Amino acid sequence: MLTKEPVYKVVSPVGESTTKVKPLAPSLKTLEGKTICELWNKMFRGEVTFPKIEEVLSKRYPGIKFVRYAEFGSTHGPDEKTERATMEALPEKLKQFRCDAVISGNGG
Amino acid sequence: MAKSIGEGSGYPNLRVVTYPGVINTHEFDTIRKNVEKVLVDQIVKALLEPAKKVRTASTVEREDREILFSGTLEAVNQFFYENMWTDGLPIIPPTIKKVEEFLKYTDRSPDEVLGILPPRHVKATVWKIAVNGVMAGCRPEYMPILLAVVEIMADPNFGLEHSGSTPGWEAMIILNGPIRNPLGFNYQIAVQRPGNQANTSIGRFYRLFLRNVPGFLPGTTDMATFGHMFRAVVPENDETCAEIGWKPLHVLRGFKPEDNVLTITSIRAISDPFQTIGEKAERHLDYIVDWVKRIIEPFEASEQRTESNVVLLSPVVASVIAKGGYSKEDVNRYIMEHAVIPAREYEWNLAINSPQPVTITDLVKKGVLPKECGKSTDPNRMVPILLPSSEFLIVVTGDPKRNRNTVYRNNHMQGFATSKKIKLPANWGKLMADIRK
Numbered sequence: 001m002l003t004k005e006p007v008y009k010v011v012s013p014v015g016e017s018t019t020k021v022k023p024l025a026p027s028l029k030t031l032e033g034k035t036i037c038e039l040w041n042k043m044f045r046g047e048v049t050f051p052k053i054e055e056v057l058s059k060r061y062p063g064i065k066f067v068r069y070a071e072f073g074s075t076h077g078p079d080e081k082t083e084r085a086t087m088e089a090l091p092e093k094l095k096q097f098r099c100d101a102v103i104s105g106n107g108g
Numbered sequence: 109m110a111k112s113i114g115e116g117s118g119y120p121n122l123r124v125v126t127y128p129g130v131i132n133t134h135e136f137d138t139i140r141k142n143v144e145k146v147l148v149d150q151i152v153k154a155l156l157e158p159a160k161k162v163r164t165a166s167t168v169e170r171e172d173r174e175i176l177f178s179g180t181l182e183a184v185n186q187f188f189y190e191n192m193w194t195d196g197l198p199i200i201p202p203t204i205k206k207v208e209e210f211l212k213y214t215d216r217s218p219d220e221v222l223g224i225l226p227p228r229h230v231k232a233t234v235w236k237i238a239v240n241g242v243m244a245g246c247r248p249e250y251m252p253i254l255l256a257v258v259e260i261m262a263d264p265n266f267g268l269e270h271s272g273s274t275p276g277w278e279a280m281i282i283l284n285g286p287i288r289n290p291l292g293f294n295y296q297i298a299v300q301r302p303g304n305q306a307n308t309s310i311g312r313f314y315r316l317f318l319r320n321v322p323g324f325l326p327g328t329t330d331m332a333t334f335g336h337m338f339r340a341v342v343p344e345n346d347e348t349c350a351e352i353g354w355k356p357l358h359v360l361r362g363f364k365p366e367d368n369v370l371t372i373t374s375i376r377a378i379s380d381p382f383q384t385i386g387e388k389a390e391r392h393l394d395y396i397v398d399w400v401k402r403i404i405e406p407f408e409a410s411e412q413r414t415e416s417n418v419v420l421l422s423p424v425v426a427s428v429i430a431k432g433g434y435s436k437e438d439v440n441r442y443i444m445e446h447a448v449i450p451a452r453e454y455e456w457n458l459a460i461n462s463p464q465p466v467t468i469t470d471l472v473k474k475g476v477l478p479k480e481c482g483k484s485t486d487p488n489r490m491v492p493i494l495l496p497s498s499e500f501l502i503v504v505t506g507d508p509k510r511n512r513n514t515v516y517r518n519n520h521m522q523g524f525a526t527s528k529k530i531k532l533p534a535n536w537g538k539l540m541a542d543i544r545k
Contacts, residue, residue, distance in 0.1 A: 005180045005181070006180070006181070007178055007179060007180060008178070008179065008180070008181065008184050008201035008203055009175045009177075009178045009203055009204070010175065010176055010177050010178070010184055010188075010201045010202050010203055011170075011172065011173060011174065011175065011176055011202055011203070011204060011207065011239060012170050012172075012174070012176045012239070013188075013193050013202060013236065013239045013240050013243060013316075013320040013321075014193065014230075014236075014320050014321070015225070015228070015230030015231055015232060015233070015236050015320070015321035015322075015323075016230060016231050016233075017116075017228055017229060017230050018224055018229050018230065018231060019116060019117060019118045019228070019229045020118055021118050021119075021120060021162055022118040022119060024119060024121060024122070024123065024159045026158070027155060027156055027157055027158050027159065028155050028156055029156070030156070031152065031155065031156070042411070044131050044132065045131050045132065045134075045136075045139055047464070048136050048139045048140065048143075049127070049131075049139060049143050049147070052139070052140045052143040052144060053143055053147070053148060053151065056143065056144050056148045057148060057151075057152075060148075060152075077411070077412075077413060077520070077521050078411060078412040078413045078414070078520075078521065079413070079414055079520075079521045079524075080264060080265050080267055080521050080524065081265075083521070084264065101155050103151060106127070106131070107109060107110050108130070108131060108132065108274070
């Protein structure tokens, strides 16, 4: 007589997400005269990419302005406390600089 | 990874642009060319074109006790594997009965939320901890320890959100306190090998929980270049510490000797399990420092990152050092003071890691290095490889009769050393007595 294998009724190991989908800011009609803020995590050659992005966009779009990443502090580290403080201060600072768009980098 | 984290944060259509290639392998001129020819066009498109519409997939939120699947052991494992809920090893099927066995070992409500964990911003509940504990092959009586593991994960100072970073660090879970023996942990020969249920299954639980609840999965939110295997729990030999007059790790970190405490720190690099010999403490300490300098480069310190590294000392080595008049605090101080390298080696390391030359003079000006380091230009002057805020957690463990040590490098703020007291339920004594019967 064949022994029947046990059957297991199992529950989910996955946690319940608390995230709600949020809308992105609408796209811009032009970059002419706009203020672009830079956020950098001090990684993956941002010190090279950001100045070049500024240079190329400035040639293409008259009146475009940039607020450099140094104004905001690093978005990563050097420790948890500093990083949290930088991120908490961000919304107000972005308003203060009247940012129309943000370029945040760099991942790798 | 940016897209996955964006999705976890509520922005599934986050505007992301991609640099062509691996940027750190490109010289500056190549980077500038790629920015001009490729990246800027993507940036312009991203800023000017409407963002992609979000199709909100209907996510099925299940009740905790809802039966998700029914099948044989093999079928359950196949189902869980296909859903990426396992670590590649067979799991124990999490039935309601098994989960409830774990819940007997805590007086916390199954619905209690220990934290909202990134990157999926998911509730870490007592129930889910028990489910993953079952799956990992833990025994129900390990539940208070599993809860402490997740309390540490939920502590903002730990930096759980960095669990998917490139170095691929893995947690080292260090245990102190009288709970060690009743739960049958190994703290002697082969302490970090698989084989002991307590050490191994709790180490496994950490990684399994990280996958299933916060949601760190290779290729999306876990971008480890190579990664590490989960690590067996490392209990300290508290008795040896008492014999030689050393404070166990948890007491140094502010807990009482009778407390049961977990400390978790990230580990990204491991030294040889080198031997140190002789009766003189300094002979042992000097070779420990030598290995510290072999596996810890100054790059992170130059970026102002504090490290909470680990040194495992076998009991016999700890005894020699203690006889020489050194406490654990003295050992930490000794290592920190002697972990210095010639300026030319320091600057060579920075040059290898950063394409733009960064000198010791630059770092002195920024306040990263002490002023003394900038007082001469002698390439042989000695420079510390760690920030003064860094430390070494000295842990006595392993084979008591082997004169061996290992140095572990932590990944700074990513998995920063964090300790939590293990809270036992009010009826713990009775529960343990029932197990012994």
